[in-house]
Each structure stands twice: as structure tokens, then as C-alpha cells.
Amino acid sequence: MTHSDDSCASCKAITESLNRLRKDIPNLKVIADSFENLFLQIAALKESIPLIQPHDSEIDVASFVQGVPILKNLEVDAPRDLFLDSANSIIPAMQKCFPGIGDALEKFLDYVRNKRLISSGFMFQDQAGSSKMLDEMAKDLGLQSDLITFIMSLVSKPFAERISESLTPLPESLIWKKGYCPICGSWPEVSFIRGHDGKRSLRCSFCGHEWGFSRLLCPFCENDDQTKLELFYSEDRSFERAELCQECKKYIVSLDTRNMASDPAPEVAALGMIYLDVLAQEKGFTPGAICTWNVIQAPRNDFS
Ligand SMILES: [Zn+2]
Ligand SMILES: [Zn+2]
Known part of the structure; x- marks a missing residue:
């Protein structure tokens, strides 16, 4: 199957987001180039x-x-x-x-x-x-x-x-307070901070569902001791963070979209923060969800 930008709305958003990423962080061009087709294939298949x-x-x-x-x-x-x-x-x-x-x-x-x-x-x-x-x-x-x-x-x-x-959408009466996905049970790949009240949502690494989650908890172990939760970011891109948990030694990348001109396509939001994966993993933390991009860095396997 080949993808066509005309028939796939998500494909267009993915391509635009990756073009912006190549422009904003030239060091990630190689990563964007090698993953683009995989993201497009998944999006085009989904729509078919x-x-x-x-x-x-x-x-x-x-x-x-x-x-x-x-x-x-x-x-x-x-x-x-x-x-x-x-x-x-x-x-x-x-x-x-x-x-x-x-x-x-x-x-x-x-x-x-x-x-x-x-x-x-x-x-x-x-x-x-x-x-x-x-x-x-x-x-x-x-x-x-x-x-x-x-x-x-x-x-x-x-x-x-x-x-x-x-x-989806799930009935609003259904309350979910877990850090794993209410639809499929997988761990989240990225955390978003959105809206004027800065609500947090998590995006599932498998089915792409997004659900609301407390800003004060680690999604992976539900630790709420703030002295053990750490934010890690680079000064010039402080809207992109790695949320580190000292309790379970896991991390999740997080994007604060409140001051962004436009939100990136959710499918590729985490890929654009791969530089944080590298730093978090160097500090001894492991990703809460194994994804195509962070698996490259993950020291606990030898996939590639
Ligand atoms: Zn899911
Ligand atoms: Zn934790």
C-alpha cells in the first residue's frame, strides 16, 4: 500500500510536523527521515x-x-x-x-x-x-x-x-485514574499539558487514545512524593521535558503546548523529544513505554 496525502488527513499533519522538526532541530533530520515513512504507513493504513x-x-x-x-x-x-x-x-x-x-x-x-x-x-x-x-x-x-x-x-x-x-469518546461518567490506557491497557508514550488551566493528558503508545491524568503523579508507579519527581529540560526548549521518577526510575517525555503556535501531530510529538530520551536514559532511567524511537536508546535490549 502506498500513502497519498490527499486521502489521509493524518499523513498531511505528520509530514508538516516532521518538516517543522527538521527546521527547528536540524540534528534530528536523520531521525525524522528514517521514521517518516513508518508513521505515514501506520496513519494511511488506519484510515483504510x-x-x-x-x-x-x-x-x-x-x-x-x-x-x-x-x-x-x-x-x-x-x-x-x-x-x-x-x-x-x-x-x-x-x-x-x-x-x-x-x-x-x-x-x-x-x-x-x-x-x-x-x-x-x-x-x-x-x-x-x-x-x-x-x-x-x-x-x-x-x-x-x-x-x-x-x-x-x-x-x-x-x-x-x-x-x-x-x-471513543468514552462516556463522561466513566472515571479512569490509572496511568495505563483505559482502552487497551498499554503505557503512555507522551504527556501533554494543554488549555488555559494546564490540564495533563497521556497518549497511549499502542492505540493512540488520550486520557486525563493528575499532574502530581508518576503514571507508572503512582508515586506522588514531589521530592522524587523531577523535570528535566533544556533552557532553550523548556516546553519540552522529561518527567523523571526517582521511585520507579522510569520517565515520560512531556510537551507543554500552551504557548506553541500550533500543536504537532500527536503521532510524532514524542519523536521530536528524542534528545530527552537520550539524556534521561544516560541518567539511568528507562522509558515507561517502549516505542520505535526510544527503543534505539534503551540499553536493556539489543534490537538494533
Ligand atoms: Zn491504548
Ligand atoms: Zn514512578
Whole structure:
């Protein structure tokens, strides 16, 4: 599948944001160049997928208020032919970003093309990657489970985003106070500060859903001891920050959009702060959510 700016509104916003990034921070041009196609492929695929309604659209309110994400109790399936389309466009785009895992990506694509993957619905219910199916796939392919989970999460991402769109907006009466996503249960990739009252919202690293969250808590361990929460930023770009938690040693990048001329496309907001990922990781912190861009820096794996 190829993308076309005419048919994909998100693609246009992504391209504009990356152009602005190249202009504002020339050092990030190489990163923007290598990731642009991956972001465009995900956005274009998402728009080509029909709205995906779960089999049972009744939200389990009692579980939800206890902190159980919606998809944990709902069954959804990504149509197989569309899943193959997704693999066919996302895997080559990944090969450009991660030449170090080129062989693994090739094996994965071959596996999907040969119809050995029966369903991808499990990804939405079990993003943590403990799924039996992922383990079996890893064994068949002779690859690490972590790596398979990482590849699957990207190939499934357009579907996760589409499911999330199908389920939102959530009824306002549903209160969610957790640092992980109320739709799919994944950790957030970026925190936004928005509006005249400076409300904080978190953006899910898998399905792209955004939800409100307290400014005084670490999303990952719910630590509220302010002496253990630290903001880290460069003086000339103080609207971009890494929020560090001394308690769990995790961090999240954060963007204060209140004085910005225009908001960046949410898909690429975190990529523009990769210089903060590098600094936070050098200080010994790990990203709360593994994403395509921060995985390069993450010292605890050897994907590339
Ligand atoms: Zn999510
Ligand atoms: Zn924490």
C-alpha cells in the first residue's frame, strides 16, 4: 500500500510536523527521515480500515472503574486480509528504521504471508505480550519473544488505533485514574499539558487514545512524593521535558503546548523529544513505554 496525502488527513499533519522538526532541530533530520515513512504507513493504513466494532460493545463498567481496560473484556479481531496488508507495508518501513533486525523482519513477514498467523485479536487483549500465541510464534521463528511482541505491536497498531476510535469518546461518567490506557491497557508514550488551566493528558503508545491524568503523579508507579519527581529540560526548549521518577526510575517525555503556535501531530510529538530520551536514559532511567524511537536508546535490549 502506498500513502497519498490527499486521502489521509493524518499523513498531511505528520509530514508538516516532521518538516517543522527538521527546521527547528536540524540534528534530528536523520531521525525524522528514517521514521517518516513508518508513521505515514501506520496513519494511511488506519484510515483504510473500516471502523472495528467489538463483538460485544457493552463496556463492563464495574471492572472499568476498578482499573480493568475495556479491551480486556471485549473480543475483537483484525480482518486477516487487512492484517496482511498491514504487514506488507509496515515491515519494509521498519526495515529502514531498524536495519539490525532485517532478517527477523523478513522471517516475520514470510510467516504472516504463509497464513501461519491465524488471528491478531489477542494483541488487543494482551498487549503485555504474555500470550501463548506470541510465544509459539517466537519459537517457530527462532526469535526472542520480546522482539516478536515489538514487531506485532507495530503491525497491529493501525487496528488498535482504529478500534480505539470506534470506542471513543468514552462516556463522561466513566472515571479512569490509572496511568495505563483505559482502552487497551498499554503505557503512555507522551504527556501533554494543554488549555488555559494546564490540564495533563497521556497518549497511549499502542492505540493512540488520550486520557486525563493528575499532574502530581508518576503514571507508572503512582508515586506522588514531589521530592522524587523531577523535570528535566533544556533552557532553550523548556516546553519540552522529561518527567523523571526517582521511585520507579522510569520517565515520560512531556510537551507543554500552551504557548506553541500550533500543536504537532500527536503521532510524532514524542519523536521530536528524542534528545530527552537520550539524556534521561544516560541518567539511568528507562522509558515507561517502549516505542520505535526510544527503543534505539534503551540499553536493556539489543534490537538494533
Ligand atoms: Zn491504548
Ligand atoms: Zn514512578
